Amino acid sequence: MNLKQLLEGISYEVQQGTADVEISDFQYDSRKVEKDGLFVCITGFQTDGHKYIPMALEKGAVALLCEHRVENVPEGVTVLVTENNRIALALLSDHFYGHPSAEMNVIGVTGTNGKTSTTYLMKSILDRIGKKVGIIGTIENRIGDEVLKAERTTPESKELQALFRRMKNEDVTDVVMEVSSHSLDLHRVDGIAFDVAIFTNLTQDHLDYHKTMENYKAAKGMLFARAAKSVINMDDAAGAYMKEQSKGEVLTIGVDCKADLTAEGIDVSADGTAFDMLWQGKRYPVHLHTPGRFSVYNALGAAGACILLGVPVEEIVAGLTANPGVSGRFQTVRSKRGCQAVVDYAHTPDGLENVLNTANEFVKGKLIAVFGCGGDRDRTKRPIMGEIGGRLAGYCIITSDNPRTEDPEKILEDVEVGVKKTDCPYEKIVDRREAIQKAVAMAEAGDVILIAGKGHETYQIFPDKTIHFDDIEEVRKAFGEDCL
Template identity: 40%
Template structure:
């Protein structure tokens, strides 16, 4: 247990009502989870305002409350702390409660629109192969060395982050690789963390339902690099015009990587096929099982990061050649009939374009490329017609289907996607709302040597409809249908 005074270290406080010497058993921002001697943090969320539940938190055992507005009714014996931003305060308090765990390992954050999961996950793999104890905080899963936990958000809340970092400390973890989302930065989930480095992959159209403008989305990402300390490194993709912007105000050591222009770390694609990539990295050749131009960037980012963290170049290249692709990222299976099915998380226009261009650069054009794609509900609507345009422009045939409609009507989402299809591509398209039926139809349409791309959900093993999650795994489903064709 920590005293309230210790937990409030570095928190910007406007007012305190009561004493700060109370012993705190746990911090919570959900009033239902507050227990005896707990600290409740009232957060104004997108769905509910924690300030409405202060009384419930006190009834459940809270001895202290952190809030942005003091309640009208103050309970005697309870300490109330008024702050400007509860989320920012929570981040510092979480770090203090768990003894600043990010300072006891080398924490590297990965941000950008696409590639975050791949870069973080492959760095975890590489450092494990190098013999280190490693942590991972990603969209797919959370790893405390060899112990796996289920992930619920790209960047968890600050309490969860510090809890897992504390577990990593206890397990002797030396390096941790973490996805840093724009939501996470904007909501101060990474505030108070001690980063040894930051990686910028790229920036394209996404999350404009939340950030409203592309400039705001970009500037939130930049804020992460602005906050890096002097001893850290800031590694950015120089082929993305936003890479240099990320470096403008950072105090960290500035490093760049690129395929197309001068950079501190350079690579060249020598071979690109379904079996993998042959790359020339800093005058050395390396073969990797990962596929496509976008993965060439990911590999280069991994190489540069490992070198910046002190690994030997020859050793890094050896481990890169042994890396396995991440679940739901260009994950493919080939049937006995030589039909190739690829499952990829591509859920933004740029990611879909990258995957389709990669497939088209490898295929002979004598076969069909059948794309199955949808868009998530309750998310950025402006990207839907762009997804429809890209899918039909770069595929032979396209089946539009449901993704995670959430609270929206799938038919409305599909109309938004269809709006982006140009007249000359109408004949390529088919709309099947039921995702399972859409995948089945793609398998039935496919001839030997054809390629099926199932985009949008990748590693997800569920479909979210009207507040419920149903079991749904694109990769398992396409494997089943391809087997049925063999009978």
């Protein structure tokens, strides 16, 4: 392939050689460079790709794409310089794979909470009308019924474009993908033709990366500036901003505010959520298998996007009803003793508050909350989540999430600061398995145990190792023969 053609539309300076050179492949990981390949030097947070130029040359690279001038490169090797190689990598990848996103409907879902559930609600609707759906997200990537492992919420641009091409080659018609704020800020999704973008909500998260909520909001807003059509939750404080950023047609959703697509008569029970969806003067009864007011917003977002794609409303309602729920999202495990556990991915203040409020709508006894906070992430939310847990639960067990490189005891102490501001009785148990066992042991008939933070995850990350750990498995083991 000709490098000059692949770089069409990308501004660069020629430091050495010529862009009119044939390359066999391109990589941003020097270990994967092939003979006659292009090495794209990415300036990362942990290391600088420019340091690995010697390795790339050893492996046979004939061209380098850099972010600054470099020295001691042999004659015969092309050196090109761009201002931002992340942007260049994204556009280069899109060119290399033949602009695959333009050949399918691509729906991007962004927001702090609700992205995964919204994507699967959309899949249920689109499956129903005979579409072949691709999913890109936190839990998994999926091509129709084939499940692929997901390394991160939104893959790096090269892998993302390769996945799009594979999806198109396997006859996918619609791709529903979670779009993280990191992927927007780091240009992983540049070059993608988004047909519809959905905004769920914006609450505190990822401040370890974005530093301020304004930066976080601005990153999310980038999606709507490039999507052809947008679905915006106007009940959220950031909804007006996202609407301002939108370049195309906007369909608004809401429950409390005036919106194009709304819901009334919300009824939450342990078995799910019922409500009436209102669209263009007509009322459509909907039943979701996931309890919670937050589920209504997810459903409205998915429904709004499908309306913009031309799906009949009757099919949308049937698709929403058919969705069985998502792994690790308010997933219920019941016991013969009359108590039940709910496992949820809630790992932000707003997420924890939502699931606790939902559980309080149907709990008949005591609400026992088992939760913690991840290490090496935004520390300011720890006492906030502790206070939310103490305010809304009848008993709190503060435990480990993914400590990563931090001292687990210290993380628990940070959360404890917030719990102490309430009158809620609590205890700290560092070992998550022991914490779940303690909650099950103390639960009585009518009680609900909320196990929050990890949801679908099947691992736990420590400073020196990563172990298998699954909240659903653990609570089932703890219930033992009483598990239904």
